Each structure stands twice: as structure tokens, then as C-alpha cells.
Amino acid sequence: MTTESPGSSGPVRAFRSRTSIRHLALVLAVVAGSGAAAATRSPEDTAVFLAPPTALVTATVADVIAILQDVSLSSAERRTRIERLAFEVFDFETMSKLVLARNWKKFDEAQRREFVEQFKVYLSRNYGSRLDRYQQTDVRIVGARVEPRDDVTVMSKVVGGGFDGIQLDYRLRDHGGEWKVIDVVIEGVSMLANFRSQFRDVMSKKGPDELLKQMRKKNAEPVPKEEPVAPRAKATS
Amino acid sequence: MAESNRIHATGFGPWGRDPGAARHALLLAGALLGLMIVASSPGSAQTTPSTGDVDLAADPEIDDGLAPMGGIDREAGLEAEAEFEAEQEAGAVHNPDPWETVNRKVFWFNEMADIYFVLPIAKGWRFTTPGIVRNAVENFNELLVMPVIFANNVFQLKPKNSIQDLGRILYNATFGLAGFIDVATMIGIPQNDEDFGQTLGFWGSPPGPYVVLPLFGPANVRDGIGRVGDTAATYYTSLLPIYVTFIVRGVELVNLRARYIEEVDENRRESFDYYVFLRDAYLQNREMRVGRARERFRPAAEPEEDLYYFEEDEEEQGEGEGSGDVLEEGTDGGSDDGQAER
Numbered sequence: 001m002t003t004e005s006p007g008s009s010g011p012v013r014a015f016r017s018r019t020s021i022r023h024l025a026l027v028l029a030v031v032a033g034s035g036a037a038a039a040t041r042s043p044e045d046t047a048v049f050l051a052p053p054t055a056l057v058t059a060t061v062a063d064v065i066a067i068l069q070d071v072s073l074s075s076a077e078r079r080t081r082i083e084r085l086a087f088e089v090f091d092f093e094t095m096s097k098l099v100l101a102r103n104w105k106k107f108d109e110a111q112r113r114e115f116v117e118q119f120k121v122y123l124s125r126n127y128g129s130r131l132d133r134y135q136q137t138d139v140r141i142v143g144a145r146v147e148p149r150d151d152v153t154v155m156s157k158v159v160g161g162g163f164d165g166i167q168l169d170y171r172l173r174d175h176g177g178e179w180k181v182i183d184v185v186i187e188g189v190s191m192l193a194n195f196r197s198q199f200r201d202v203m204s205k206k207g208p209d210e211l212l213k214q215m216r217k218k219n220a221e222p223v224p225k226e227e228p229v230a231p232r233a234k235a236t237s
Numbered sequence: 238m239a240e241s242n243r244i245h246a247t248g249f250g251p252w253g254r255d256p257g258a259a260r261h262a263l264l265l266a267g268a269l270l271g272l273m274i275v276a277s278s279p280g281s282a283q284t285t286p287s288t289g290d291v292d293l294a295a296d297p298e299i300d301d302g303l304a305p306m307g308g309i310d311r312e313a314g315l316e317a318e319a320e321f322e323a324e325q326e327a328g329a330v331h332n333p334d335p336w337e338t339v340n341r342k343v344f345w346f347n348e349m350a351d352i353y354f355v356l357p358i359a360k361g362w363r364f365t366t367p368g369i370v371r372n373a374v375e376n377f378n379e380l381l382v383m384p385v386i387f388a389n390n391v392f393q394l395k396p397k398n399s400i401q402d403l404g405r406i407l408y409n410a411t412f413g414l415a416g417f418i419d420v421a422t423m424i425g426i427p428q429n430d431e432d433f434g435q436t437l438g439f440w441g442s443p444p445g446p447y448v449v450l451p452l453f454g455p456a457n458v459r460d461g462i463g464r465v466g467d468t469a470a471t472y473y474t475s476l477l478p479i480y481v482t483f484i485v486r487g488v489e490l491v492n493l494r495a496r497y498i499e500e501v502d503e504n505r506r507e508s509f510d511y512y513v514f515l516r517d518a519y520l521q522n523r524e525m526r527v528g529r530a531r532e533r534f535r536p537a538a539e540p541e542e543d544l545y546y547f548e549e550d551e552e553e554q555g556e557g558e559g560s561g562d563v564l565e566e567g568t569d570g571g572s573d574d575g576q577a578e579r
Contacts, residue, residue: 098544098545122507125507126503126507129503130499130500130503133499147545148546149546151545162496165428171545182545183545187522187525188521188522188524188525188526188528189517189518189521189522189525190521190544192544192545193517193521193544194514194517194518194521195509196544197513197514197516197517198508198509198510198513198514198517199509201509201510201513202509202510214509218507218509
């Protein structure tokens with residue numbers, strides 16, 4: 001895989017502006033039922049290519065749901081188990097790089113290590129604290145597509161619970177035969193893109209130290225005990 | 238900004254003198270407030286009409302149904318997208334929020350209005366009503382906005398979806414006891430998700446700058462104008478007495494807000510900058526919906542290359558190359574097609 005510097009992007013731009021070719025490419029892609037690699041891979045190859053990441057997501061999702069619905073577990077246990085799964089399937093280092101983008105270069109070795117660690121903790125407490133609300137939820141895998149440069153997006157949909165019908169996409173990248181999740185896109189909202197915007201602000205005004213400081217602070221705050229949803233919760237009046 | 242002026246001009250000003258205008262304004266206010274609340278829960282950024290689904294698995298089927306019009310749709314969408322992309326390329330560093338200073342102030346005001354007014358009522362509402370009532374209210378409000386969805390499917394030349402919308406209206410208004418029970422979903426009529434902002438996007442309108450409307454929340458210029466259009470499609474409700482509209486919209490707003498109490502709380506607490514969090518989530522979600530309206534999918538507001546392929550940029554730097562937007566070269570011949578498809 002090579003990349004082009006901005007100066008040599010002319011041909012690409014010219015190529016893109018030719019609508020008829022674009023249209024043809026689109027038709028090809030649609031026919032093959034997949035994205036980027038449509039022109040180089042046969043539909044069978046695409047299916048083979050998509051199988052491992054799809055299987056990984058399917059299995060992980062099934063595990064998570066089994067844990068969520070296991071009433072014998074306390075909510076702390078549930079959280080720990082799901083965390084363990086998440087740490088296996090997410091590639092926090094790639095995520096950290098992508099989330100910081102060009103600012104990654106401003107971090108030295110130690111700061112990078114700390115960022116990856118803090119980001120991991122942050123995500124885990126941010127999403128972990130919500131888990132108890134997702135007990136009624138099931139997730140159905142609805143498809144997968146190849147992205148440019150052979151990333152894969154596995155698409156799923158939430159069935160039941162308070163978030164019925166929500167579209168959840170997992171973007172995966174192959175690291176030498178091992179697929180890892182690098183982004184979660186909820187109803188079109190990419191987690192990476194969202195954090196990137198938030199961090200960009202801090203980075204442009206301050207710097208790595210300030211960002212790390214803020215993350216440490218957030219991670220040190222106690223996770224507030226969630227108010228139970230049931231009406232009995234409040235004994236007022 | 239233009240719309241917010243308009244709201245004041247037609248709405249709160251002539252309140253007592255012209256009940257028609259006041260009704261209209263209230264309708265608008267209710268609809269927009271609802272949208273604001275929905276947009277403030279991006280983790281679950283579904284609007285009321287879309288609690289149903291756009292079934293991915295069923296997509297090919299929908300395509301078949303569209304056979305005579307599908308080609309036209311795609312063509313139009315494609316051209317629109319080409320324009321959009323050209324635009325994106327022209328402005329290398331595209332800032333979606335040039336009015337940030339003002340937006341942040343309005344945003345703060347909206348937050349206060351929510352925290353001190355809407356949220357307490359929503360908490361009380363959830364405390365006092367059983368879930369089944371809240372679901373019924375949601376179903377009812379879905380029926381109320383169906384004409385909007387229907388009209389927009391017509392504007393987007395989607396006959397199959399339009400007929401689905403009519404079917405929903407008929408079933409839910411009758412067997413669903415005036416909308417309180419979602420019979421249509423039970424018998425498998427999908428809930429479509431369309432609004433006038435999506436229709437404008439479908440026909441090629443760019444989103445325009447991000448703007449936070451007072452009380453009505455996040456929008457961009459295109460979708461803000463779209464909301465005004467959508468209000469026109471529910472104008473029939475203004476035939477009812479004004480207080481009915483007021484109650485219905487008020488209950489809808491509170492009911493919707495009650496659904497997302499925890500989500501919003503968590504997002505407020507956990508985000509590093511809630512304003513940016515919400516802006517990004519809103520813009521990305523809208524892009525997806527417009528992309529969906531065009532029957533294609535555009536994942537992120539940010540150009541994808543930039544989002545997912547930073548690493549290569551770094552390697553390039555190591556080789557002494559200048560940084561910048563990383564464009565893919567089609568070494569395998571396939572990636573260009575991939576880009577074009579997007």
C-alpha cells in the first residue's frame with residue numbers, strides 16, 4: 001500500500017469527477033454486494049474475506065449478550081466480564097493513534113503509553129456504566145462490507161429494549177491475521193471521530209500534558225451510582 | 238439564524254392577535270424542541286419517527302420495489318454527492334462550525350433551559366407514568382408525524398416507501414386505536430425515516446454551517462430550513478384548538494426527554510467537551526440519514542481517509558514527506574473504486 005502526497009492527488013481528483021466511471025464503479029460495488037474491493041475480489045473471495053471478522057463480531061456480541069442476560073451475576077461482575085471481552089477485541093493502540101491523528105506526534109513515548117492506558121480506562125468506565133440498561137437488548141448481525149484498504153465494517157442492529165432499531169457498526173482491521181475492532185459507529189456517529197474532535201480542541205489550545213491531565217481527572221472521578229429506573233426509587237413526598 | 242428570526246416574527250409576537258399564527262408557531266416550537274432533545278442523546282439519536290427501522294437486510298428488497306424509479310434516484314444522489322465531494326475537496330480544512338462563538342452561548346442557554354425546566358418535568362413524568370403509557374404516547378406521536386414522512390418520500394420519488402407510510406397511517410389510525418398501538422410494525426410495515434432536511438440533502442443541498450437554535454437545539458442551515466418545511470406537513474394539526482396542540486406537543490417533548498434521561502446525563506458528564514460531542518454527533522448522524530435517504534451510507538462527517546488512515550501519514554513523515562491529507566492510490570486497483578463508491 002502506498003500513499004500519495006497532496007501534490008500528486010490530481011489524477012485521483014480527475015478520476016473522481018468522471019461521473020460515468022463512478023457510476024460504473026458503484027454498480028459494480030452494488031452487484032458484488034461489497035464495498036472497496038469489489039473490483040479486485042470476486043464475490044466468493046469477498047465472502048471468504050469477510051467471514052473471519054464477521055465471525056469474531058458475531059461471537060463477541062453473543063458472549064456479551066449472554067453476560068448481560070445472566071441474572072445470576074451482579075452488575076459489577078457483569079461489567080468485569082464484558083470489560084475482559086472488550087480488552088480482547090478492541091485495538092486500543094490503533095484507536096489512540098487515530099483519535100489523536102496528527103497530534104500523536106506531539107506525544108513522547110511515555111505520554112503515548114499513558115494515553116493508550118487512560119483512553120482504555122476512560123472507554124471502559126464510560127460505556128461500562130451504561131451496561132445495566134441494556135439487559136433487554138439483543139443484537140442482530142445484518143451484514144458486512146469491505147472498506148478501502150481492506151478494513152471491514154460489520155453491521156448490526158439492536159433488537160428490543162429501549163434502543164430498538166439502532167444501527168451499530170463495528171469497524172475492524174486485520175493485524176497480521178488477527179482482527180481487532182478499531183471503531184464503533186452508532187447511528188452514523190463514529191466514536192473515533194467524536195473523540196477526535198473533542199481532543200483536537202484541547203490539543204490545539206494546550207498540549208499533551210493538559211489532555212492527559214484531563215483524562216486522569218475524569219478517570220479518577222467516581223462513577224455515580226445510577227438512579228434506578230423504577231418508580232419506587234424516589235421516596236420523596 | 239434566519240429561521241430563528243422567523244420563529245419570533247410569526248410566533249411569539251402575534252401570539253394573542255392571530256391564533257392561527259400562534260398555533261403554527263407552537264407546532265414548530267414543539268417539533269423543534271422534540272428534535273433538540275432527540276439530538277441531545279446521540280448514543281441513541283433516533284427521532285421519534287425512526288424508532289422503527291431502516292432494515293439493512295431488507296434493503297435489496299426495497300431496491301427491487303423501486304425498480305422503475307431507482308435508477309433516477311441513484312443518478313440524482315450520485316450527482317449530488319459528486320458536488321458534495323468536490324466541495325469538500327475545495328475547502329481542504331472544512332470547518333463545519335464557523336459560528337461557534339455564538340453557538341456556544343445559545344447552547345449554554347439551551348442547557349440551562351433543559352436542566353432547570355424540561356428535565357425536572359421529564360423526571361416527574363417518568364416517576365408517575367407506567368412504561369406502557371409512555372410507549373403509547375410515543376406511538377401516538379409517531380402517527381402524528383407520519384404525514385411528514387409520507388410527504389418527504391413523495392418528494393424523493395420513492396413510491397414504495399410512500400405506500401408503506403400510507404399503510405402505517407391507515408392501520409395505526411384505525412386498528413391501532415388512533416395511533417396508541419403500533420399495529421403496523423406488528424404486521425411488518427417498516428417505519429421509514431425521512432424529513433425535509435433529508436429531502437433537501439437528497440436533491441443535493443449541502444448541509445451549510447452548524448447552528449444552535451435557541452430552545453430548538455442543534456441544526457445546520459439545511460436541516461433548520463427542513464424543519465420549517467416539515468412543520469407545513471403537519472399543519473393539519475392546527476385545525477385543533479390551540480390548547481390541544483399545546484398539550485400534545487408538550488407531552489411529546491416531556492415523554493421523549495424522559496426516555497433519554499440517563500443517556501444525556503452520562504454524555505454530559507463523560508464528554509470532554511459536551512458542545513463538541515453534541516455537534517459532532519448531530520452532524521454525523523444527519524449525514525448518515527441523508528446518505529440513507531440517498532440509499533447509500535456515508536459513515537462520518539470527516540473524510541474517511543483522514544479518519545482511519547492516519548498511521549500511513551506518520552510513516553510518510555518518517556520518510557521526510559510532507560504531511561497532509563492522505564489520499565489513497567489504487568495500487569490494487571480497487572481502492573479508487575471504493576472511494577468513488579463512497
